[in-house]
Amino acid sequence: MPLPQDFMDELHERSDIVDVIGSYLSLNHRGRLYTALCPFHNEKTPSFTVFPETSSFYCFGCHEGGDVISFVEKYENLDYMEAVKLLADRAGMTVPDGSDQRAAQRNKRILEANKTAGRFFFSMLNSDSGRIARKYIRDRGLEDRTITKYGIGYAPESWGALRDYMNGKGFTDDELIDAGLCFRNRNGSASDFFRQRIMFPVIDLRGQVVAFSGRTIVDDSRKYLNTRDTPVFKKSRTLFSLNFAKNSEQHRLILVEGQMDVISLWQAGFTEAVATLGTAITAEHAQVISRYVNDVLICYDSDEAGQRATRRAIDILRAAGIDAGVIEVVGAKDPDELIKKSGAAAFRALIDKASGSMEYELNKAARQYNLDIPDDRVKYLEEATSILARSTSATETEVWAGRVAQQTEVDKNTILYTVQRKRNSRRSAQTRRENDKFAQSIGERYNLRSYEREKLGTVSAERRLVALVCAHPDLCRSIRERISGEDFADPGTGDIFNKICTQIENNEFTGFTSMTAVLEPEQISALSGMIAESSSVQYKPQDADFFIDKILENRSRLSKDELANMSLDEINRMIKNRKGN
Ligand SMILES: [Zn+2]
Numbered sequence: 007m008p009l010p011q012d013f014m015d016e017l018h019e020r021s022d023i024v025d026v027i028g029s030y031l032s033l034n035h036r037g038r039l040y041t042a043l044c045p046f047h048n049e050k051t052p053s054f055t056v057f058p059e060t061s062s063f064y065c066f067g068c069h070e071g072g073d074v075i076s077f078v079e080k081y082e083n084l085d086y087m088e089a090v091k092l093l094a095d096r097a098g099m100t101v102p103d104g105s106d107q108r109a110a111q112r113n114k115r116i117l118e119a120n121k122t123a124g125r126f127f128f129s130m131l132n133s134d135s136g137r138i139a140r141k142y143i144r145d146r147g148l149e150d151r152t153i154t155k156y157g158i159g160y161a162p163e164s165w166g167a168l169r170d171y172m173n174g175k176g177f178t179d180d181e182l183i184d185a186g187l188c189f190r191n192r193n194g195s196a197s198d199f200f201r202q203r204i205m206f207p208v209i210d211l212r213g214q215v216v217a218f219s220g221r222t223i224v225d226d227s228r229k230y231l232n233t234r235d236t237p238v239f240k241k242s243r244t245l246f247s248l249n250f251a252k253n254s255e256q257h258r259l260i261l262v263e264g265q266m267d268v269i270s271l272w273q274a275g276f277t278e279a280v281a282t283l284g285t286a287i288t289a290e291h292a293q294v295i296s297r298y299v300n301d302v303l304i305c306y307d308s309d310e311a312g313q314r315a316t317r318r319a320i321d322i323l324r325a326a327g328i329d330a331g332v333i334e335v336v337g338a339k340d341p342d343e344l345i346k347k348s349g350a351a352a353f354r355a356l357i358d359k360a361s362g363s364m365e366y367e368l369n370k371a372a373r374q375y376n377l378d379i380p381d382d383r384v385k386y387l388e389e390a391t392s393i394l395a396r397s398t399s400a401t402e403t404e405v406w407a408g409r410v411a412q413q414t415e416v417d418k419n420t421i422l423y424t425v426q427r428k429r430n431s432r433r434s435a436q437t438r439r440e441n442d443k444f445a446q447s448i449g450e451r452y453n454l455r456s457y458e459r460e461k462l463g464t465v466s467a468e469r470r471l472v473a474l475v476c477a478h479p480d481l482c483r484s485i486r487e488r489i490s491g492e493d494f495a496d497p498g499t500g501d502i503f504n505k506i507c508t509q510i511e512n513n514e515f516t517g518f519t520s521m522t523a524v525l526e527p528e529q530i531s532a533l534s535g536m537i538a539e540s541s542s543v544q545y546k547p548q549d550a551d552f553f554i555d556k557i558l559e560n561r562s563r564l565s566k567d568e569l570a571n572m573s574l575d576e577i578n579r580m581i582k583n584r585k586g587n
Contacts, residue, residue: 071534127159292326473540
């Protein structure tokens with residue numbers, strides 16, 4: 007029996023791939039990657055690479071690859087369950103046994119109930135009784151595309167509308183109470199929990215509706231009402247809209263107070279906002295966040311309570327190793343109001359002020375060090391002078407060099423001299439070039455097109471399409487409309503492609519790690535290779551069409567026997583041979 011998904015999620019969450027592999031090998035930090043000498047083959051220069059963003063590893067020399075579990079399997083020579091057990095012990099978790107089967111079945115019913123209820127609420131928004139809700143939504147300036155994106159609905163003013171609908175769909179009262187959609191009233195039967203509220207489905211990272219948040223539209227002391235904790239929903243670790251925000255290009259999150267803030271920010275183009283659900287931010291939230299970003303900007307209400315919450319949030323985030331900055335909203339009570347009053351540009355300016363300022367950067371650097379320790383002071387000085395070297399304003403450099411001088415008790419002129427020297431040598435540019443060169447060398451090794459334009463171009467496009475769909479699962483549907491794995495010249499890649507798409511369509515895909523549950527060991531290695539080859543590329547949606555065109559266009563021209571029957575290994579061998587010539 008497969009292990010429960012929530013157990014596996016937590017195991018992956020607690021088994022950081024850099025930490026785990028770092029406990030076996032000595033890893034070198036290179037930009038966004040880590041490298042080491044490969045433990046699986048003999049080598050003098052490192053080609054073993056760890057990719058924290060996808061929680062995968064891949065060796066460009068011997069083509070071993072996989073996730074944290076496959077690494078432990080291979081390194082410790084264990085089978086899958088033994089490796090899971092070892093990692094669970096390390097993370098202080100217990101591997102669940104068969105008795106969890108019933109719980110798994112119950113969780114499935116809760117998720118189904120939530121999905122059905124979400125449809126009900128959504129349809130209520132366009133019913134007669136939803137008129138008051140539609141007016142509220144219009145007054146708040148929400149557009150149709152936003153309502154659809156977030157699946158916003160309406161819970162009518164009734165104690166039994168949802169219950170009756172759900173009973174009709176085959177859900178028992180007990181199941182509705184389990185899901186937190188109903189509560190048991192004095193007669194012992196079920197009553198609707200949400201009434202006369204705008205309903206926001208809470209969607210987890212797998213795209214499942216795990217709970218609801220209802221915002222009152224009448225005078226009610228409780229502005230937001232959230233589903234209580236259930237077997238599929240823990241307030242202390244769930245963030246509203248993280249399912250969308252984690253894919254945003256900014257590589258940071260904006261933490262706001264309410265769901266309406268998140269949604270109006272999204273509508274204004276800020277896709278990286280999240281909110282907690284009826285609780286202050288917890289260490290567990292911070293843990294979840296740290297899986298995706300290292301930077302969080304806190305944007306709470308400007309009142310007294312908001313200030314207190316901000317200070318608490320900063321402490322909690324920093325304890326999890328996350329850099330926390332503060333966006334101060336001036337001239338409005340929250341971001342929602344600010345955007346309505348002054349537009350998106352006004353909010354953009356506040357973000358820039360919070361995240362780009364010299365002060366923010368220097369504070370961020372200072373937080374990493376204990377300035378009472380001389381060694382740390384030196385490291386901080388090194389970093390601070392690099393930050394100062396980026397400034398183009400002499401006054402700004404002066405002012406902040408003075409501050410750094412105070413912090414480190416180093417003469418200000420010495421600091422200014424160092425800054426000048428750094429500017430001259432443009433060290434940061436050089437580091438960038440080095441990282442680029444490394445990324446490029448990865449790219450070159452795998453730029454199949456340069457070896458055999460017509461034939462291998464197709465295989466390369468196939469591998470890239472797989473990496474692309476992993477990075478942009480939201481594009482899966484439109485990609486599938488044009489192509490399926492059966493169209494691939496390499497059937498191995500085609501099979502992996504199909505399995506990924508199936509998982510995405512079933513809302514079970516969370517990235518490379520969720521795929522490892524359904525792939526054969528060789529396929530895990532192969533997929534980690536495809537992800538590794540594309541690790542230095544930021545794919546855009548239109549690239550999908552380019553790859554698909556390439557695959558379909560060359561398909562008819564391929565000598566089928568040559569390629570269609572080749573395994574990945576054979577293709578790799580062929581490339582090696584060609585390189586040798
Ligand atoms: Zn190797």
